Amino acid sequence: MTTRIWQAGRFEIGLDKPKIMGIVNLTPDSFSDGGVYSQNAQTALAHAEQLLKEGADILDIGGESTRPGADYVSPEEEWARVEPVLAEVAGWGVPISLDTRRTVIMEQALALGGVDIINDVAALTDEGAVELLARQADTGICLMHMQGLPENMQINPKYQDVVGEVARYLKARLAECIAAGIAPQRIALDPGFGFGKTLQHNIALMRHLPELMAETGFPLLIGVSRKRMIGELTGEADAAERVHGSVAAALASVARGAQIVRVHDVKATVDALKVWDALGPADVR
Numbered sequence: 001m002t003t004r005i006w007q008a009g010r011f012e013i014g015l016d017k018p019k020i021m022g023i024v025n026l027t028p029d030s031f032s033d034g035g036v037y038s039q040n041a042q043t044a045l046a047h048a049e050q051l052l053k054e055g056a057d058i059l060d061i062g063g064e065s066t067r068p069g070a071d072y073v074s075p076e077e078e079w080a081r082v083e084p085v086l087a088e089v090a091g092w093g094v095p096i097s098l099d100t101r102r103t104v105i106m107e108q109a110l111a112l113g114g115v116d117i118i119n120d121v122a123a124l125t126d127e128g129a130v131e132l133l134a135r136q137a138d139t140g141i142c143l144m145h146m147q148g149l150p151e152n153m154q155i156n157p158k159y160q161d162v163v164g165e166v167a168r169y170l171k172a173r174l175a176e177c178i179a180a181g182i183a184p185q186r187i188a189l190d191p192g193f194g195f196g197k198t199l200q201h202n203i204a205l206m207r208h209l210p211e212l213m214a215e216t217g218f219p220l221l222i223g224v225s226r227k228r229m230i231g232e233l234t235g236e237a238d239a240a241e242r243v244h245g246s247v248a249a250a251l252a253s254v255a256r257g258a259q260i261v262r263v264h265d266v267k268a269t270v271d272a273l274k275v276w277d278a279l280g281p282a283d284v285r
Contacts, residue, residue: 008140009116022056055270062099090114147196
């Protein structure tokens with residue numbers, strides 16, 4: 001691929017090699033870690049520091065669970081969870097991503113300072129979100145595809161052509177953002193594995209990532225870490241035990257051109273990518 005820069009707030013993130021986005025969940029009902037890092041800000045900060053030591057390039061901090069059937073979290077509660085952590089990591093000198101779909105949370109975080117990326121599962125469809133980000137000079141944005149809402153998205157999701165429909169949705173969101181004045185180099189895309197998709201939909205998306213990237217022309221951020229699809233493929237019911245399958249899925253996405261992978265298990269993914277990079281792509285004759 002042609003080397004591309006993701007303009008992310010204070011940082012220009014080079015995408016010549018895959019980047020690791022480490023997940024910091026501040027939600028007590030997180031599907032992946034049971035809320036262990038949401039007990040207090042110090043616990044969360046220690047976890048974030050550990051992810052950086054393990055090789056994370058970006059920290060992604062979120063205060064609202066968007067797992068299937070997740071309970072409602074008020075904006076006030078979401079902000080109370082993320083604010084003390086954001087205030088601290090802002091001074092760490094690393095790219096900070098905020099995982100939120102609410103304009104009011106985005107606005108508060110951007111006013112606080114130190115947030116470089118808005119990672120939005122709703123692709124800036126909340127009222128005022130596009131306009132807010134258009135007023136920012138360089139904040140990075142990740143637009144994700146989701147069919148339905150977290151409370152109902154896994155109730156019989158249907159597509160005629162999942163790859164084509166995801167591509168068309170993301171291109172429509174791109175068009176609205178760019179028309180509002182958001183520079184293209186600020187935007188990455190996420191096809192939304194597990195967000196209103198069955199296992200077969202997820203497999204089709206993974207197999208066709210090169211076509212999706214060619215169709216949209218933008219960097220892809222892929223998040224499959226510990227998700228239900230990994231459990232369905234491996235038979236592992238405990239999300240915390242899905243490390244090996246998650247690493248394999250991260251490698252599969254990078255092999256198909258993904259530039260950023262969002263993961264819980266940073267060290268395992270970093271090590272796997274080092275070996276994969278050294279050995280090179282398959283040369284099958």
